[in-house]
Amino acid sequence: MAVSQQVFLRDAMRRLNLTRDVFAARIGVKRRALDTWLLPEGSLESRAMPEVVQRFVTEIVENEALLSKYAQSAQSGPLRDRIATGGKHQLLSVDQFTRETVEELCSLADIMQPIARRQKVSRVLEGAVLGNLFFEASTRTRVSFGSAFCRLGGSVCDTTGFTFSSMAKGESIYDTSRVMSGYVDAMVIRHPEQGSVAEFARATNIPVVNGGDGAGEHPSQALLDLYTISTEFSRLGKLLDGAHIALVGDLKYGRTVHSLIKLLGMYRGLKFTLIAPPGLEMPEHIVEQVAKQGKHVIEQTTSLEKGLPGVDVIYATRVQKERFEEGQDGSFTADFQVNKAIIDRCCGPDVIVMHPLPRDSREGAHDLSVDLNHDPRLAIFRQADNGIPVRMAIFAVLLGVETLVQHSMRDVTWDPPSHIGPEDAVFHGMY
Ligand code: NCD
Secondary structure, three states, rough: OOOOOHHHHHHHHHHHHHOHHHHHHHHOOHHHHHHHHHHHOOOOOOOOOHHHHHHHHEEEEEEEHHHHHHHHHHHOOOOHOOOEEEEEEOOOOOOOHHHHHHHHHHHHHHHHHHHHHOOOOOOEEEEEEEEEEEOOOOOHHHHOOOHHHHHOOHHHHEEEEEOOOOHHHHHHHHHHHHHHOOOOOOOEEEEEEOHHHHHHHHOOOOEEEEEEEOOOHHHHHHHHHHHHHHHHHHHHOOOOOOOOEEEEEEOOOOOOHHHHHHHHHHOOOEEEEEEEOOOOOOOHHOOOOOOOHOOOEEEEOHHHHHHOOOEEEEEEOOOOOOOOOOOOOOOOHHOHHHHHHHHHHOOOOOEEEEEEOOOOOOOOOOOOOOOOOOOEEEEHHHHHHOHEEEEHHHHHOOOOOOOOOOHHHOOOOOOOOOOOOOOOOOOOOOO
């Protein structure tokens, strides 16, 4: 402790604005014990405060500071203005967020859960139309964005692939974007070239969401990944600050990990273990950006056996063969496969295993194994389910209706199943 025990405790009481009695109760000690810690050092009755109490008090004070900052920021205007980019209500990169704004979005996703879990309905986006423009393969991102918009009462118009769009006739991004802006109220765009979604966004004033731009970013996926980690951690009684996260697989071309590591970097004192085969390592500029964000430990290895012990989260990814350069070799070797055997060997019962999906289930691909399907540590389907509340929150924010949602909810009129997947483990499902 840089200051004396007395100064430390007095400062904590002042910051928390608590009397001695209430402070003692708050930290769970007898008033008498607190009094002896507050006596001048060297006096006969003075006692040293246990280190565990010091750590606990530090945590309470820091959390309090965070909460008041959060309350202040919530009062400082609509979230969409605070995450705006180039003065526009668009979501192109996780760099638009701070820890406070991310946490606000996660709280909003919590508010969306009764709708996502089919207990309530809302029509706050009635009349609004979403343009889903996907120029690259997608199942969950396209459908979950569409479903999220519909569940808020809007409608969706889709276009998929280059072949069936006018881009096949040589139309520019500028023209496509401007024309679409006349037809729809928001656009989600996925495109194989890095930076292309930002180009779409420059040509319009309607909200644009980056649904993945080549090997660039995938901000909505990272937000739902972070939301998943924090909900799983609440269940397990863990904190994100100080967590140990392993990112495994194709970290070079995988855009989900590019966005996720930057978002996680906004928390405190994380340990990242980056496990990639040679040639597929995380780009250096992203590692440097995260290192600058805070006091994180970042280790890189090519071995699952070395990297996995002690991790709280394993985030596996698919080899992005479609982004390989001419002549580059594909597929992971078997020793890169995250499966039940390695997890049982290296990790504890409360590790969580994530993957943005799709996983490559073909023979020889060695992507995340299906032998974990019945293991409650596998969070991939809970993670995919979280795509709905998080994407609803994104739309509500960008279209400025987030404060209307809570009071707009009505009970559903149909009868949804209690567990949406036949093989869901106990804490899956909707209730
Ligand atoms: C990812 C993507 O498209 O970047 N999937 C997703 O959006 N959930 C990951 C991948 O394609 O491997």
